[in-house]
Amino acid sequence: MKIAVCIKRVPDTEMRFAIAGDGKSLDQAGLKYDISDFDGYAVEVALRLTEKDGGEVAVICLGPDGVQETIRKAFSMGAARGVQLKADTVPFDGSAIAHALAAELRDGGYDLILFGRQSADAGNGTVGPMTAHLLGLPCVTAISHLELADGRGTAHRELEGSAESVEFPIPAVLTIDEGIARPRLPSLKGIMAAKKKTIDVRPAQLGEERLTVQSMALPPERAAGRIVGEGPDAVPELVRLLKTEAKVL
Amino acid sequence: MANVLVVAETRGGELRSVALEVVTAARKAADASGGGEVHALVFGAPGTGAAVQDSLGRHGADLVVAVESAGLEHYDAESLAATTAERLRSGGYRAGFFAASAQGRDLAPRVAAALGVSLASDVTALELSGDALVVQHPVYVGKAIATLRLTGTPALASIRPGAVTAAEAARTPRLETAPPASDPASSRVRVREMLARGDAKLDLGEAPVIVAGGRGLRAAENFRLVEELAAAFGNAAVGATRAVTDDGWRPATDQIGQTGRMVNPNLYVAVGISGAIQHLAGMRTSGTIVAINRDKDAPIFKLADYGIVGDLFEIVPRLTEEIRKARSGG
Ligand SMILES: Cc1cc2nc3c(=O)[nH]c(=O)nc-3n(C[C@H](O)[C@H](O)[C@H](O)COP(=O)(O)OP(=O)(O)OC[C@H]3O[C@@H](n4cnc5c(N)ncnc54)[C@H](O)[C@@H]3O)c2cc1C
Numbered sequence: 381m382k383i384a385v386c387i388k389r390v391p392d393t394e395m396r397f398a399i400a401g402d403g404k405s406l407d408q409a410g411l412k413y414d415i416s417d418f419d420g421y422a423v424e425v426a427l428r429l430t431e432k433d434g435g436e437v438a439v440i441c442l443g444p445d446g447v448q449e450t451i452r453k454a455f456s457m458g459a460a461r462g463v464q465l466k467a468d469t470v471p472f473d474g475s476a477i478a479h480a481l482a483a484e485l486r487d488g489g490y491d492l493i494l495f496g497r498q499s500a501d502a503g504n505g506t507v508g509p510m511t512a513h514l515l516g517l518p519c520v521t522a523i524s525h526l527e528l529a530d531g532r533g534t535a536h537r538e539l540e541g542s543a544e545s546v547e548f549p550i551p552a553v554l555t556i557d558e559g560i561a562r563p564r565l566p567s568l569k570g571i572m573a574a575k576k577k578t579i580d581v582r583p584a585q586l587g588e589e590r591l592t593v594q595s596m597a598l599p600p601e602r603a604a605g606r607i608v609g610e611g612p613d614a615v616p617e618l619v620r621l622l623k624t625e626a627k628v629l
Numbered sequence: 630m631a632n633v634l635v636v637a638e639t640r641g642g643e644l645r646s647v648a649l650e651v652v653t654a655a656r657k658a659a660d661a662s663g664g665g666e667v668h669a670l671v672f673g674a675p676g677t678g679a680a681v682q683d684s685l686g687r688h689g690a691d692l693v694v695a696v697e698s699a700g701l702e703h704y705d706a707e708s709l710a711a712t713t714a715e716r717l718r719s720g721g722y723r724a725g726f727f728a729a730s731a732q733g734r735d736l737a738p739r740v741a742a743a744l745g746v747s748l749a750s751d752v753t754a755l756e757l758s759g760d761a762l763v764v765q766h767p768v769y770v771g772k773a774i775a776t777l778r779l780t781g782t783p784a785l786a787s788i789r790p791g792a793v794t795a796a797e798a799a800r801t802p803r804l805e806t807a808p809p810a811s812d813p814a815s816s817r818v819r820v821r822e823m824l825a826r827g828d829a830k831l832d833l834g835e836a837p838v839i840v841a842g843g844r845g846l847r848a849a850e851n852f853r854l855v856e857e858l859a860a861a862f863g864n865a866a867v868g869a870t871r872a873v874t875d876d877g878w879r880p881a882t883d884q885i886g887q888t889g890r891m892v893n894p895n896l897y898v899a900v901g902i903s904g905a906i907q908h909l910a911g912m913r914t915s916g917t918i919v920a921i922n923r924d925k926d927a928p929i930f931k932l933a934d935y936g937i938v939g940d941l942f943e944i945v946p947r948l949t950e951e952i953r954k955a956r957s958g959g
Contacts (some may be wrong), residue, residue, distance in 0.1 A: 383725070385832070391769065393769055393770045393772060393887070393906065393907075393910070394906055397769060397772050397773060406769070406773070406774075417887065417888055418888070452811075454694070463829075466875055471869070472739065474748065474750070475741060475742065475746075475747045476747075476750070478742065500769070500770055500887070501768060502768055503750075503751060503766070503767065503769075503770065504748075504750040504751065504766075505734050505738070505750060505751070506737075506738040506741070506748055506750050508738075509735065509738040509739050509742065510738050510739075510741065511744040512739075512742075513738075513739055513742035513743060514742060518817035518818050519706070519818070520709075520818055521734070521735045522731065522734070522735070524881070534821070536733075536824065537731065538731065538826075538881075538882055539704075539731045539732065539830050540730060540731050540822070540833075540834050540890075541826060541832035541833075541834075541882075542640070542823060542826050543823070543824040543826050543882070544703065544704075544820050544821075544822070544823050544824060545820070545821045545822050545823075545824055546818050546819060546820050546821060547818070547819050547821050548817060548818045548819075551815055551876065558881070558884075558888040558889065559881045568907050580747055588745065589747075590747040590779060590780045590781045591747040591748070591749055591777055591778070591779045592762070592777065592778050593775050593776070593777055594775075594776045594777065594778050595775070595776045596768070596773050596774070596775045596776070597771055597773065597774050597776075598772070598774075599767075599771065599772070599773065599774055599913070602913075602918075602932060603934075605918070605930065605931070605932070605933045605934045605935060605936060606934075606935065606936070607925070607930065607936045607937070607938055608935060608936060608937055609938075610934050610937070610938045610939050611937070611939040611940070611943060611944065612939070612941075612943045612944050612946075612947040614937045614944075615937070615944060615947045615948050615951050616951060617944075618919065618935055618937060618948070618951075619948070619951045619952065619955050621935055622896070622917070622919070622935070623955060625915040626896070626916075626934065626935075628838075628895050628896040628916065628917050629952070629955055629956070
């Protein structure tokens with residue numbers, strides 16, 4: 381089984397954010413980067429499949445040279461190969477990214493191509509299904525369960541109060557939701573091995589960018605809340621406030 | 630003058646509330662452009678179009694296009710994408726709107742790719758402005774808001790559930806039927822079965838009130854307290870943190886946050902929840918937030934409008950009682 385996982389490098393969302401002087405990006409001072417959360421799950425899914433049935437995991441990451449660190453993290457988890465699709469910046473437009481990924485993946489002979497359900501930075505969730513369309517492959521998004529047998533797959537998708545089980549042929553593109561597999565921590569052996577692996581670097585063949593960031597702002601601060609009181613005796617006052625002030629009862 | 634096409638989502642033959650939100654947004658966009666038409670595309674088993682026509686009209690649809698077939702009883706991504714793309718391609722639409730629901734987030738990017746256009750995903754506000762669609766979209770798990778500019782026609786956007794309030798704009802819509810552009814029987818991805826999920830109470834995305842419990846509840850059976858409080862509100866759904874779903878106290882589908890559901894109810898009651906950034910990412914836009922926690926320094930109190938410090942095992946039963954009283958007019 382040959383599996384490609386498309387991963388993204390994103391700022392660690394636990395950090396305090398500030399908007400940069402250009403008014404449309406994050407202030408880079410002190411930012412730390414890591415693999416996007418759902419993409420980590422996708423790497424884990426790929427590793428488990430190849431550990432069980434044999435095969436190889438390749439990770440593909442688009443962006444400036446900083447993304448090599450993210451590729452090495454996937455190496456240290458157990459990915460065999462890594463490709464950097466080099467671009468000075470990562471476009472916001474998912475279709476521009478999908479274009480570059482499809483160009484890289486088209487003749488790769490992959491049985492499965494995995495993505496995270498959505499990235500932790502742009503949060504669009506569009507690149508996976510767009511890439512699938514460009515490759516002419518079947519696609520199942522946001523899966524929370526996966527089984528493969530005899531060249532076919534079965535996946536579960538959560539649908540807001542309901543869920544479905546779907547069947548699909550391989551090769552296919554899948555986007556991974558939480559709940560399938562928590563990513564493993566890199567092993568020491570993996571970290572050592574990761575240092576020796578080489579990353580293939582190729583220029584990203586980006587598609588046209590039609591969705592661009594005009595400006596970015598921090599969300600409005602919520603008005604400072606208040607502690608109504610301590611213990612159960614504060615409950616009547618809380619209910620009064622919910623009724624007369626917040627008007628939600 | 631801009632005509633807007635919307636995909637009006639149904640489930641089990643009925644409109645979902647997000648469908649009316651999307652129609653409302655389309656009506657506003659069409660009116661603001663000088664009075665275009667809103668066309669609503671509905672997929673389902675035979676009879677679906679007639680069943681939802683009035684409701685779509687009341688919210689501003691001028692035309693309901695019903696694509697009906699026994700094979701469309703369940704969502705079929707490939708058939709819906711081909712049909713929606715075909716309609717957008719041939720109908721001369723300025724824009725196409727979807728709900729950013731589980732279904733819409735699956736469908737919209739496929740349609741965009743089929744048309745060779747881009748998509749503004751999961752937007753919380755949108756406006757047609759000259760040759761662009763300008764939208765607001767939360768980024769970095771809600772820690773910043775981006776204003777984005779989308780060019781190209783049709784301009785496609787998916788709208789975050791709850792971001793637009795469904796409003797009436799009475800119309801008497803025409804009803805038209807159309808065949809699917811691709812036969813669901815030939816789709817490569819097939820729904821094998823629908824899986825039961827809980828007892829299908831109110832969905833988290835649609836409930837006006839959410840009572841969410843965290844690790845402070847200490848054990849699965851103690852969620853009874855949370856459920857009783859939700860029942861007292863009458864219109865509440867139960868949510869949970871990842872600490873809780875990880876331990877199997879509640880199903881994974883109850884998880885709210887960065888890697889769970891994004892919700893924005895009118896009232897969010899956080900019980901025994903510390904307020905980790907990943908949890909806040911899923912509920913910070915809620916109307917009013919109440920927190921009950923015994924640690925006065927818990928980060929949830931920074932976000933909460935109202936807080937009570939103390940033992941939830943004493944406070945929640947009392948709150949349940951008081952809410953019951955308040956709702957029965959006492
Ligand atoms: C990549 C990633 C993604 C994540 N995604 C999510 C997500 O989607 N959703 C999510 O929720 N989390 C997510 N998490 C986990 C998150 O970081 C926190 O660990 C989690 O939200 C904590 O849950 P909690 O508040 O229930 O537990 P805790 O942090 O343990 O808090 C329990 C709280 O209960 C209070 N308490 C205890 N006993 C009582 C009592 N008797 N009365 C009153 N109060 C009491 C305590 O003071 C404490 O504040 C994610 C983490 C990572 C790394």
